[in-house]
Amino acid sequence: MTTTPTGVGTVVSRMRALGAALPQGDGVAVFNRVYLSVTEELERRLAAGAFADTATAGQLAVRFAGRYLTAVGDDAAGRRPPACWRALLRVRGHHDIRGLQFALAGINAHIGHDLALAVVDTCRVADCEPPALEGDFDRIGEVLTGMEVRVREELMPGPDPLERADPLTHLVGSWSLERARDAAWAASRVLWSLRHLEGAYAECAERLDAGVALVGRFLLTPLGDR
Template sequence: MTTARRPDPADVAQVLSRMRSLNAALPHRDGVAVFNRVYLSVTEEVRRRLAAREFADQDAAGELAVRFAGRYLAAIEDDIAGRRPPACWRPLLRLRGHRGIRPVQFALAGINAHIGHDLALAVVDTCRAGDLELRTLEGDFDRIGDVLTAIEERVREELMPGPDVLELADPLTHVVGAWSLERARDAAWAAARLLWALRETDDAYDECVTRLDAGVGLVGRFLLTPLGD
C-alpha cells in the first residue's frame, strides 16, 4: 500500500528543509544524494538572491523556485512510496547505486531531468497560478538559469577527475562533454512556450508533456552510461 504524497512545499525555506532531510538520510555516494547536494547549493543561492531582491518580480520568481523544486521532491517521494515517477527521473532513480557511474554523471543526469522536463512545467504552472503572461517571467527565468549555470560549472570542476585521470577516461569526457546546460535551458524555454500555447488543448498538452518527459529520460540514460570503477 502506497502512502499519500505530502503537500507541496509552500516556500523556499520548506524546500531547503526537505533537501537537507534528504542529505541526512541518503548515503553520500548515492546518485540522488549527489544531485541533491548540487541542488541544495542552487536553492541556497536563489534564496540569497530573493533576499537581495535581485529579481524583477520577487513573488513570481519565488513561486517559480518553489514549484520547480517541488517537482523534483515529488519525484523522489513517489519513488520512495512505490509510485511511478516521471520518465525523466527514472534513470537516476534506478541507477543511483551503480558503482560504475561517476558522481559527475549522477549530478548532470539530475540536472538534465530537472531542467529538461520540470523547469518548463514549473514555468507554465507559475504563470497559471499568478495569472501572468509567459513573457513577463522570461527575465527571471534567465536569472535563475544563471544560478544553475554557475553551479554546473562548479560541479564539473569539483567532480571531474584530474587531467592525468582523464587521459585514461576518455569515455567520461565524451559523455559529460556531450551535454550542455545552456542548450538545455534554451530547450526548456522553448518547451514552456509550446506548452503555454497548448494550455487550452488538453489532449495536445498532455501528449507534449509525455513526449518531453520520455525524451529527457532518454538523454538521462545516456548520461548514466556505466564507465567502470
Template sequence: MAQMEHFAVRPGFGPAAVGSVVERMSAYGSAWPAGDGLAVFNRVYLTVTEEIGRRIDRGGFPDPRAAATLSVLFAERYLTAVEAAGDGVRPPACWRPLFQYRRHPGVRPLQFALAGINAHVGHDLALAVVDTCRALGCEPAEVEDEFDRVGDILELLEERVREDLMPGPDLLQIADPLTHLAGSWSLERARDGAWTAARLLWRLRDLPELAEEFTQRLDAGVGLVGRCLLTPWR
C-alpha cells in the same frame, strides 16, 4: 495521473517559501549515503536553491514573488518525484534512470549530477514555468527575467560541478569517454529547450490532450538522454 495536472492552480509564493523547500531537500540529503547518486544531485540542487533564496532576499530579482513562485514550483517537481519513488510509485520517465542507477558502482558522481540536472531542467523547468503562470495569472513573457536569472545561477553551479566532480588530470586519459560524455551535454541548450517547451505548453493549455501528449514525449526524450548520461564505465 496526467503530468500536466500534478499541481493545482494556487496563489503565488512569498520569498520565505523557498526556505521550506530547502529544509525538505536538506532532510532528504541527510538521510541518504553520500555516494548515493540521488544524494549527489540533491547536494547540487540544494546549493542552487539556497543561492536563489539569498538573491531573492538581497533584491536580486525584479519580481521576488515571481522568482519565489518559480523556484518553489520548480523544486516541487523534483521533491514530488522523490516522494513518489519512496511510496513505490514510478516517477516521471525523466527521473527513472537516476533512481534506477543511483547505487551503481560504475557510475561516476559527475554523471549523477548531470543526469539530475538534465531531468530537472529538461523536463521539470518547462512545466514549472506553466505552473507559475497559472499560479500568478500571467503570461510566460512576464516571468522571463526570473527564468533567465534562475538559469544563470544554474549555469554558474554547473561549472562548479564540472570542476569539483570531473576526474583530475592524472585520470584524464583513463576517463576520456567520461570527458567526452560530459562535454556532449549542454545546460544552455537544455535551458533554451525548456523555455521553448514552456511557451508551447502555455499555448496548448486549452488543448489538454495535445498538451499531455507533448508533455509525455518531452518526458520520454529527457529520460533517454538521462539514461545515456548514466552509462556505467565499469
C-alpha cells in the same frame, strides 16, 4: 503525492533533510548536494531583491524544486515518478557510474523536464503569460549555471584521470546546461499554447519527459573501472 513546498526556505530544509537521510554515494544524494548549494544561493538572491518580481520568481523556484522533491518522494512511496527521473532513480546505487554522471543526469531531468512544467505551473497561478517571466527566468538560469560549474569543479577528475577516462569527458562535453535551459524555455512556450487542449498538452508533456529520459540514460552509461 508529496506536498509542494510553500517557500524557498522550506525547499532548502527538505533538501537538507533528504541529504542527511541518503548514503553519501547514492546518485540522488550526489545531485541533491549540488542542487542544495544552488538553491541556498537562490534564496540569498531572492532575499536581496535581485529579481524583477520577487514573489513570482519565488513561486517559480518553489514549483521547480517541488517537482524534483515530488519525484523522489513518489519513488520512495512506490509511486511512479516521471520517466526522466526514473532514469536516475533506477541506477542510483550503480558502482560503475561516476558521481559526475549522477549529477548531470539529475540536472538534465530537472532542467529539461521540470523547468518547462514549472514555468507553466507558475503562469497559471500568477495569471500571466510566459514572456512576463522571461527576465526572472533568465536570472534564475544564471544561478542554475552555477550548478554545472560546481559539478565540473567538484566531481570532474583531475588531468591524469581524465586521460584514462575519455568516455567520461565525451559524456560531459556532449551535454550543456545552457542549451537544456533554452530548450526548456521553448518547451514551456509550446506547452502554454496548448494549455486549453488537454489531449495535446498531455501528449506534448509526455514526449518531453521521454526525450529527456533518453538523454538521461545516455548520461548514465556505466563506464567500468574508476
